[in-house]
Amino acid sequence: MTASSAAAVRPRTGEALDPDAAISIRGLVKRYGDFVAVDGLDLDIRRGEIFALLGPNGAGKTTTVEICEGYRTQDAGAVHVLGENPSDGGRRWKAQLGIVLQSGAGDSQLTCRELLQAQASYYPDPRDPDEVLGLVGLTEKAKSRAKTLSGGQRRRLDVALGIVGRPTLLFLDEPTTGFDPEARRQFWSLIRSLRDLGTTMLLTTHYLDEAEALADRVGVIARGRLVEVAVPSALGGRETAPAVVSWHEDGARRSEATSFPTAFVRELAGRFQGEIPELSVARPTLEDVYLQMIGERS
């Protein structure tokens, strides 16, 4: 899919809400006094997908997500989450949601197992708390008080609390902040296994490698507006952007931007009559195109 075709499937204000989507948003507006934090946002998140919402600090991500969770109300626009308006969502609707907030219950005097048992008791069909501790790698901390956990372990506990209710839709707000690299990889595989079980996930993150590794689609939000929605490999026209071919020649690093890297490398190989010294071929990274998009709008 090209970036322009990805953008073309975006919904527009005035179109009907999508009844099949996990989350469907049209013309969402949220003001704080005179400040417009969300400014006419349209978005559909499909059932079963992992969708990453990217954007700089203050772009309106948390405001949008919290409206979807039913924690804030909008000033204009329509929102449906699992077929309901969040501000009218009852207990049955809430029981289908899992929420991992930016700051969780880490300071509690209760043990990890006690916290999970208490959380599980609110849901009709919860996961076994000990199984969930295993999933997030906290089995050894089952009897430890939450307040004694390290920062990364607290974040894992937050994730455990978010999934113990067996949610259909899981909101993850910057879930891996403070994780060490190994814990992040373990978390990614947990998220993939939840997707395999059919869980829809809306993820906000500032880690672009995380968005690239996990998300089926990414949406970039800036100044309360959605700039683009695409699969990570197509965002900002990445997959058709010129490639930069670099190599070493005559004691210096050389490079050439080209839309036909294969032909160019073949020509170079002919010139060198074999191996091209220190050859690399690079296309813009997700971070490159993201920073360009955000820069254009600041």
Ligand code: ATP
């Ligand atoms: P971050 O990446 O820093 O978490 P964000 O994209 O989640 O940012 P929001 O928290 O949605 O951004 O905030 C959007 C804008 O709305 C910011 O300018 C913020 O200061 C403002 N804002 C958010 N909540 C309130 C509030 N309760 N009262 C006034 N302004 C608010």
